[in-house]
Amino acid sequence: MTTERMIQTFASGLVRQTVFALALLAPGFAVAAESAAVTSPRVTATLLSSRDTVAPGERFQVALVQKIAKGWHTYWLNPGDSGEATRIEWTLPAGVTAGAIQWPAPKALPVEPLVNFGFENALLLPVEITVPENARPGERLTLQANATWLVCEKICIPEEGAFTLDLPVGPAGIADDAAQARIDAAIAAMPQPAGFRGRLAADGDKLALILPGLNKGLTDLRFFPLSDSLIEHAAPQTPASAADGTTLQLTRSGAFKLEAAEITGVLTFKDGGLPRALSLSADADPALVTAATGDATGVSAAPRPAVLRLLVPAEGANLTLWAALAFAFAGGLILNLMPCVLPVLFIKALGFAQLARASRAEVREQGLLFLCGVVATFLLLAGAVVALGALGTSVGWGFQLQSPPLVIALAVIMTLIGFNLLGAFEFGTSAAGIGDGLASRGGRVGAFMTGVLAVVVATPCTAPFMGAAMGYAVVQPPTVGLAVFMALALGFALPVVALSFAPGLLRLLPKPGRWMVILKQAFAFPMFATAIWLIWVASVQAGPGGVLAALVAVLAAGFIVWLFGVTRGTGGVRFVTSVFAVLVALGAGWFVVQSAVPPATTEARAGDMQAWSPERVAALQAEGRPVFVNFTAAWCITCLANERVALSRQEVKDAFAKLGVVYLKADWTNRNSAIAMALAEQGRAGVPLYLFYPARRDAQAEILPQILTSDMLITAAERAAGRDLKTAANLP
Amino acid sequence: MKAKLTRQTFIAGLAMACLSLGTGAALAQGTAKVGAPAPAFQAVDVEGKTRNLQEFAGKTVILEWTNHDCPYVRKHYNSATMQTLQKDMAKEGIVWLSVISSPEGEQGYVDAATAKELTVKRDAAPAGILLDPNSKVARAYGAQTTPHMYIVDPKGTLAYMGAIDDKPSSSASSLNGARSYVRQAVAEMKAGKPVSQAATKAYGCAVKYAPVS
Numbered sequence: 001m002t003t004e005r006m007i008q009t010f011a012s013g014l015v016r017q018t019v020f021a022l023a024l025l026a027p028g029f030a031v032a033a034e035s036a037a038v039t040s041p042r043v044t045a046t047l048l049s050s051r052d053t054v055a056p057g058e059r060f061q062v063a064l065v066q067k068i069a070k071g072w073h074t075y076w077l078n079p080g081d082s083g084e085a086t087r088i089e090w091t092l093p094a095g096v097t098a099g100a101i102q103w104p105a106p107k108a109l110p111v112e113p114l115v116n117f118g119f120e121n122a123l124l125l126p127v128e129i130t131v132p133e134n135a136r137p138g139e140r141l142t143l144q145a146n147a148t149w150l151v152c153e154k155i156c157i158p159e160e161g162a163f164t165l166d167l168p169v170g171p172a173g174i175a176d177d178a179a180q181a182r183i184d185a186a187i188a189a190m191p192q193p194a195g196f197r198g199r200l201a202a203d204g205d206k207l208a209l210i211l212p213g214l215n216k217g218l219t220d221l222r223f224f225p226l227s228d229s230l231i232e233h234a235a236p237q238t239p240a241s242a243a244d245g246t247t248l249q250l251t252r253s254g255a256f257k258l259e260a261a262e263i264t265g266v267l268t269f270k271d272g273g274l275p276r277a278l279s280l281s282a283d284a285d286p287a288l289v290t291a292a293t294g295d296a297t298g299v300s301a302a303p304r305p306a307v308l309r310l311l312v313p314a315e316g317a318n319l320t321l322w323a324a325l326a327f328a329f330a331g332g333l334i335l336n337l338m339p340c341v342l343p344v345l346f347i348k349a350l351g352f353a354q355l356a357r358a359s360r361a362e363v364r365e366q367g368l369l370f371l372c373g374v375v376a377t378f379l380l381l382a383g384a385v386v387a388l389g390a391l392g393t394s395v396g397w398g399f400q401l402q403s404p405p406l407v408i409a410l411a412v413i414m415t416l417i418g419f420n421l422l423g424a425f426e427f428g429t430s431a432a433g434i435g436d437g438l439a440s441r442g443g444r445v446g447a448f449m450t451g452v453l454a455v456v457v458a459t460p461c462t463a464p465f466m467g468a469a470m471g472y473a474v475v476q477p478p479t480v481g482l483a484v485f486m487a488l489a490l491g492f493a494l495p496v497v498a499l500s501f502a503p504g505l506l507r508l509l510p511k512p513g514r515w516m517v518i519l520k521q522a523f524a525f526p527m528f529a530t531a532i533w534l535i536w537v538a539s540v541q542a543g544p545g546g547v548l549a550a551l552v553a554v555l556a557a558g559f560i561v562w563l564f565g566v567t568r569g570t571g572g573v574r575f576v577t578s579v580f581a582v583l584v585a586l587g588a589g590w591f592v593v594q595s596a597v598p599p600a601t602t603e604a605r606a607g608d609m610q611a612w613s614p615e616r617v618a619a620l621q622a623e624g625r626p627v628f629v630n631f632t633a634a635w636c637i638t639c640l641a642n643e644r645v646a647l648s649r650q651e652v653k654d655a656f657a658k659l660g661v662v663y664l665k666a667d668w669t670n671r672n673s674a675i676a677m678a679l680a681e682q683g684r685a686g687v688p689l690y691l692f693y694p695a696r697r698d699a700q701a702e703i704l705p706q707i708l709t710s711d712m713l714i715t716a717a718e719r720a721a722g723r724d725l726k727t728a729a730n731l732p
Numbered sequence: 733m734k735a736k737l738t739r740q741t742f743i744a745g746l747a748m749a750c751l752s753l754g755t756g757a758a759l760a761q762g763t764a765k766v767g768a769p770a771p772a773f774q775a776v777d778v779e780g781k782t783r784n785l786q787e788f789a790g791k792t793v794i795l796e797w798t799n800h801d802c803p804y805v806r807k808h809y810n811s812a813t814m815q816t817l818q819k820d821m822a823k824e825g826i827v828w829l830s831v832i833s834s835p836e837g838e839q840g841y842v843d844a845a846t847a848k849e850l851t852v853k854r855d856a857a858p859a860g861i862l863l864d865p866n867s868k869v870a871r872a873y874g875a876q877t878t879p880h881m882y883i884v885d886p887k888g889t890l891a892y893m894g895a896i897d898d899k900p901s902s903s904a905s906s907l908n909g910a911r912s913y914v915r916q917a918v919a920e921m922k923a924g925k926p927v928s929q930a931a932t933k934a935y936g937c938a939v940k941y942a943p944v945s
Contacts (some may be wrong), residue, residue: 254765
């Protein structure tokens, strides 16, 4: 090994010395038709000219000649699994131009388990030189070529050589017959134009190169693509006869990348035992083209089915910043109408109405404080998403609900708000002033905390338009992400703030009175309903232990609130109570964290749907089945609403059955990086996401809107199945 | 102690045998796929300890296939580019493992002592050097060239595979303006973004594979 290195060092030294000596001697010797040789123990290289004398305006060929020692090889343009192609850099007199290297057909040189594409023994690389019209007979043209090549046996050695051709210009060109014959022979042996265009199509996770013009009975078929990131070079290429010619099955490269719809390469085969080579261009199916690469955006080389974007709201990744901000704002606005949020805001609005009679300025101040509370909480959430993302955790909107203890905490908050609305107890100002925010008359802290609370209770909900914006936010730099969250916060806060600034709107409300008390009590029930739903979510996430934990937490919270209620205002007792309450809270908290542990794996729930996986989608598509994928979570209320009003409708189930649609469910109730990744691929940060894959291998999925109707599902199913329900109904 | 080591080696060998059987005869391309769990491996490091991928769960791991005599590897070490990258990645808390898959008698093969000596001499800073003279780790990953880089995220998912940078050349001048795919991937992972160029064509000398025994 050390000896080998010594030889290498010696060899490269020798090359350098030879080049140096030749550089000195070249003008004197000026061997017209062939440059002096650059020699190493592996390669002897020269630059050969087909002309002894060149004429003005004529084009002629020169060639870099490599005589390669036995066992060694140099490389083709696409070197295969390793290696590097020979390169030539020209230094030419003014007006003289050199074309590109014309490459002979490469040979596949296996180095188990890899393969290289290159050349053994002897190689001529012709280059066409153009002499300018204004070259004058009598002058000399000095062509200088700096060539670099890698020569490998098992070990690889980079070599280089500088070559000079000094050619006289005459009134007519004079060929060097021997050189001309050698170069002509090399050009004659080059791959010939195929005379037909191939087609490259996806064939499952493989590729099919369709060669319509190829004769039957050819053997040893092999395609050498020019691009090094198209196929696995060492994988077998299986030919199959088809009606209109031959199909060659290729294996996609692990670094598969296809940036243009045309691929080029060389096809080699034996025709009656004689080796032949064709230069081939093929049209790639547009679905195979992996988006343009701009350096800034980069491109993921992993093959994945492209997605056809048909319906609004558009997926996030393609949004512009302004569109994302607009969607976020609209999403925030709609969030106000969600069942768990509306009571909180409505009570706040009523509070304004009562307060407005006292002081308009105070109402405005409270509106702004509410805004501050909303914005601060949203930014805190955004910060958490960004921070968790930076830690490598796949999260998205709703991630906070993937933790059972947090779900339980929300259930407790909902329950307490419910009892507060019923008037079972009042919060003291010291208890963070939540009560003040909800009560008709509130302090500053109260107004701020109402904003915080409104966002907290809104987290289970995803509004339409929000998904696209959030998807955009999480893939952008943090500053842009924060701007999108800011737009969401502003949209969310707008109705309350507008109300606080527009006393005219407040006057539309009836006078405060007993109806307010009744309404307030009535609003307790949506809060209890939300609590029940959250406890159910905890049961899905953590099983019976989750339910127990949630109910114990509610019990402890109720006990603490009661304790403070009965001991209000009495100094020493108050202190003891506080200590006791803290102990109860800690105990309950510990119990929750202990019992509410998500099971290691979430099993797909039984029913007419199956568990989702990307492989399953691909397999079903290959079987010719249309596939519907429902990305959902137990904590996603929009998802549940869609399942209730559209997905579980009998007519939808019937249509799916008739059209043979397979319903796959991707359940994101607990954290799952495969699902998070699939969402990210569609530019989404959260659920719901509905995809309809047509019944064709690798066909693009259609994204359905976030609010589903049964009609929409049925027509999408018909599109995916490629036939309408009436035709399907006639089938057995 | 010695008995324990032998037993570990035996278990490691057994695991590798199962792995080889599992991946079947067409081993050339390996099973490494971006977005999928990175292939498990067990290999003895230069300290004689058996290392496996699982022990680094929770950390980002970079695998560097190397052969100190390969001109492409030399380009990155002679210019200290590779050492700087190793040190910068260590600062990020990333585990860097250099893998030597050349069998005895082939270029790049070194024993543990020589590997350590090379590290000192070149001022390299890998967290560990895996000796893979049977090319089993290389087959599991389908490593093609030296250098060939793989990044495994803290969850054990393969996040990047391919070239070290975008200048496939052995000439030192190609380092000017080269864009490091490894740095780019690590920065994107740190920012919580998907790796934009997650699979690239590796370049360099062929990995010298041991014959399948």
